[in-house]
Amino acid sequence: MRHFSVALWLVAGLFGVACTRGTLPPSQQASEVRVNVVSTSSIIGDWARQVGGDGVGVVDLIPPGVDPHSFQPGARDIVSVADADLVLFVGLNLEGQWLRETITNVEAKGASHLAVGPLVEPMLASSEEERAPRAEAVLDPHFWMDPVRAKLAVLAIAEELAKVDPGHGDEYRDNAVAYSKKLDDLHQWINAELQDVPLSDRILVTSHDSLGYFSERYGFRVVGAIIPGISTERDPSASEMADLVDAIRLNDAKAIFVEAAVDDRMARRISEETGVPVVDGLRVGTLGPVDSDIGTYDGMMRRNVEIIVKALR
């Protein structure tokens, strides 16, 4: 009987790890976790795990391969948020309207929350400016595609964890410094890989306008996007599609990069019309499954750069 229940517990534990990123075995949940963190984005969740170590349990709300712009939380997500000591999110309008209500509840119960995006020198969203110039500037939420900004985010997460759990503040800060060195390595590795792509060929066409930060950091030009905006929440108009075809021809783009979580039918139509191939597999909105090569921020960025370099060199 005893063996049976241990086996059952192990199976349940494995199942939990396979299905929910960041779920800890019951023993660890009860005794060792000091801080329960909920992150909307698995990318920010990965940073919180790197900085938090074993004493910080992290649950990500947006599952692998789900578009963060259209994600809606389920009942289980609401429970996770209710149990959280700290809620981390991107902000800059990445998350939907649901986040506002969530934050109100988090504040009401005295837990902490941190919008990471506004702390990392966010850029204006150029595609939004062109489409509908307005008095209020629209900021681009996809800051994590720049590893240098990622460092600012990681340090901010460490400081917030130190506020929630002051007894381990130095541990969080030390972890953040160690992980920042890893981000420096990533940035250097990306620069080295990109040496195979001449500046004149650093041209991107993407599913939506998600690579502004990456482009600015690494000398690319985004000449168009299938959905010409920083969200994926609308369909392109016929005239926008025609403009994109013109931009692809005029700039001699070599590839149309399609993101894993975004519908690729429009991209394939544009590809047929222009003869420019679709390149699959970019991941921008979420990490891959937790045990895959792209289950960490570092792994995701390296895979993205490999895909881009292979298509453009």
Ligand SMILES: [Zn+2]
């Ligand atoms: Zn996006």
